[in-house]
Amino acid sequence: MRIVLLVTILTIWTFPFKVLAKQVNENKIPVLLKADEVEYDRELSLVVARGNVELIQGKRILTAQTVTYNQKDDLMSASGDVAILNPEGDVVFADHAEITGDFKNGIADNIRLLLADNSRAVAFSGRMSNGKITKLRRGVYTPCQSCEGIKGVPLWQIKAYKIIHDREDKTIEYQDAFMEMFGIPVAYTPYLSHPDPTVKRRTGLLPISGGNNSKLGTFARIPYFVEIGTDKDITVELISTTNGGQILNNEYRQRFASGIVDLDFSGTVTDIKPKTAGASNQVEGKNKPRGHLFGHFRHHAKENLRARGDIRLSSDDTYLQRYSFSNDTVLENNFFVEAFDNDSYIAANTYLWQDLRPNNRQGDMPIVAPFLQYNYVSPLTRSGGNLEIDANFTALTRTNGTDSRRISVRSAWNQRAISTSGHLIGAFAMLQTDLYQASQVSKKNQNSDDTSSGFAGRIYPRVGFEWRYPLEKILGTTSLQLEPIAGMMVSPRGGNPALIPDEDSQAFEFDDTNLTSRNLFSGRDRVEGGQRLYFGLSGATYRPSGYSSIFFGQSYRLNNDDTFPSGSGVDGKLSDYVGRVMIRPSLPLDIIYRFQIDQDTLAFRRNSVFINAGPPALNVQLDYNLIDVNSGSASLPNREEISVRTTSRINESWKLRSSLTHDLTNKFTSSQSISLTYICDCFNFDVSYNRSFVQDREIEPTDTVLFQLTFKNLGTFNL
Structure with missing residues (x-):
């Protein structure tokens, strides 16, 4: 018992x-x-x-x-x-x-x-x-x-x-x-x-990694973690190289009740090799102090009031790439405060950039301070209408080149209706009012010495109408959907005075995402004048096992508009064809295809293909991009490029990964890598090889082999 x-x-x-x-x-x-x-x-x-x-x-x-x-x-x-x-x-x-x-x-x-x-x-x-x-x-x-x-x-x-x-x-x-x-x-x-x-978490040594770089020589990364308090810590990492000196890399983290601070900074004293012939902005010399500072903070003062800041600075143009901290060529710094409620949003922003590209002058990069934004969207009326207000003030300053101040207000009334037979009708009436004060604005092109200064204003009315007719047919468990789309935008021709600088609309790209937009330009500095009609057809099939969709469209202008870049696809009356195909069946397969076809020659001006195929045992991701030389994009020069990434989960413990990026236009491989990883419940082993073909001043093509062993409970260990 x-x-x-x-x-x-x-x-x-x-x-x-x-x-x-x-x-x-x-x-x-x-x-x-x-x-x-x-x-x-x-x-x-x-x-x-x-x-x-x-x-x-x-x-x-x-x-x-x-x-x-x-x-x-x-x-x-x-x-x-x-x-x-x-x-x-x-x-x-x-x-x-x-x-x-x-x-x-x-x-x-x-x-x-x-x-x-x-x-x-x-x-x-x-x-x-x-x-x-x-x-x-x-x-x-x-x-x-x-x-x-x-x-x-x-x-x-x-x-x-x-x-x-x-x-x-x-x-x-x-x-x-x-x-x-x-x-x-x-x-x-x-x-x-x-x-x-x-x-x-506790103060102590973290896992050590090491390897060999063809330019830096043999290297070791020795991180030491220091717990300063329950809310803050710092990781101090010594990066020791045989050919590139000794670098001290640090990360400081702190969490507050209403936010976080994260700082990543490094420093060293080393030589900077002589600049590459033709490069105009590279510091050189012996025993130069070098380093970087990356950081961000988040502060939520209230549920609907918050602030954020991001800092990205480098001592010189090539430091980040030389020591593999970052491959970015332009560093963005941003600070902003925002507040919002159910109907409105207000924000104050500041932007500045550091340009690390060869032959670019830092003085040409703008400082945007302040960038003020206000948005209001009214509740829908019983008839399906609502009011939108979008106001903006921007001050943009350079040490070399154009300075500008802009006040811009957009107000629009939107109306939506559904007919008894299922037709979707939408209409809007918009008024954009802009006032600019600008100096040293190029009259002909951005590189011209012929400039002007002064005030410029613009009143830009625009009205539009859109019709959609969604249709559906059910076949068993399959839903077939078809939707024709047509619309019209009407506004006065012109509307872009020469004294208004183009700061936010240079990166123009015509594709399926902006065919039906009210303004084909993404920014405010350039507006689309005249009359434009657009038409398209979208279709989709939905099954329990997956879905696929397609969109195809084109636009027609009553008059030519030289505001659009030559070769952009909308510089003539009849635009290029644009479309999108998405396929997501039940199989481990995901295909997204976007295209732009010349309406005269039917040649492809843009091709963008993304494929994600295969289970974890063998997964392949492919990115293919073609941008024609006459595409008209200022930010995306002509190129044809393919990237392939593979991941093979050989078994529960072994994983093999590889990647390759090849420039088909210039016929060279820009990067390639392969890594082998062993993972189990108490041990992590990783060996990788990376080949970089970047050549920029002191940066030369390099081969890097990285080797790391991690033992559970003897340091950081994450599966």
Whole structure:
């Protein structure tokens, strides 16, 4: 018969557990005893519990087959499947244990320790001290579970003369320790310590990585993490190279109740090689201080009021690429504050850029401060109409070139209706009012020395109408949808005075996304004049297993408009054809295809293909882009490029990845890489090779081999 006795009752009615009773009085925590059989010898002051014995005090639990308690010595002897569960979550197993009545001190034979993350340690014997420290003699520790090496031996383990687990300090220490991999000793240290699994972050060394770069030579990255407080930390990383000097790279992080700050900065003193012939803006010399500062902060003052800042600065043009911090050639800095509610939005922005490209002058880059934005959208009326207001003030300053100030207000009334037969009708009436003050505006082109200055204004009315007729047919579980689209935009011709500089509308691109837009230009500085008709057809099929869609369209202008770049596809009356195809079946396949076809020659001016195919066992991603030389885009010069990325999950542990980018126009490979990764529950191995073909002043084509080993609980480990 199973017996359950509270120690407080036992001390009064049955047998005097004096020490346990004392514990109850001191700690106010009763001890619960469960056993199949309990005997008490009054002469020897012994209590013997047999069969499925459990002793429970608070969050500490002892289980065994037999427990003998000596009242005089205040000592419990436990044998047979002994297990002690500590409040911290770790469990001590043993064949036999001698434990004091307060559970805090004891010795054990053939001891096994199971930690909170299922890491394990075993030893011939062990000692528990003060309820917080477990000392193992001649022990072995490993966090590996399914990650096995040769003949069932863990992939890696630590053998030590002493292993000490301090639950109060949350540390595991080793004395005279050997690290073994596949059962073979590979390293020795007289002392080693690391946080136990309950610790999420603590000051210490992070995993070291290293490799070889054809220009920097052999390198090693040695990061050290410092926990400054519960809300802040810093990682200091020494990057040591044989040919490129020593770099100190740092990351500071801090979290507030209403935001975060993250700073990434580095520095070194090294030589800058002579500039490449023709490059006009490269610093050179010996023992030059170099570095970078990247950072961002977020602050949520209220639910609808927040601020953000992003900083990206470099000491010179080539530092970031030389030391593989970033491949960006233009660095954007932005600070803004925004507030919003259900109907309106207001923001204040500041932008500035650092230009790292060869032969570009920093003085040509604008500083935008301030950039003020206000938007309002009224609720829909019963008739389906609403009011939109979009106001903007921008101040743009350069040390070389055009300066401008702009006030712009757009107001529009939108009306929508659905006929009884399912026709969707939309109409709008818009008025854009702009006032500019500009200086040194080029009269002919951006590189002209013939400039003018002064004030310019513009009142630009525009009305539009759109018709859609969505149709659907259900065939079993398949939905077939077809939607013809037609619309018209009407406004006065012209509307772009010569004194209005084009700052935000240079990157013009005609495609399926803006065919039906109110203004083909993305910005405010250029407006579309005259009358334009557009028409298109979209279709889609939806099945439980996936869907596919297609769109095809074109536009027609009543008059030519020389505002659009030559070759843009809309510089004549009849535009190029634009379209989009999307295919997403149930198979692991995703295809997105966009195109622009010359309406006269039917030649492709733009082709953009993205394919994502295959399961994790073999996944292939392909990007293909073709931009014709006469596409008219100022920001996207003619090019034909293909990128291929593959990922192969060979099995649960091995992953192979590769990538290749090839310039088909200039017939050269711009980058290629391959990496092999081994991942298991306690170990991460990664080796990669990267070939960069970038050539820019001191930057030359390089080959980089990177090698990294990560051991769980000895540093950062993320699967």
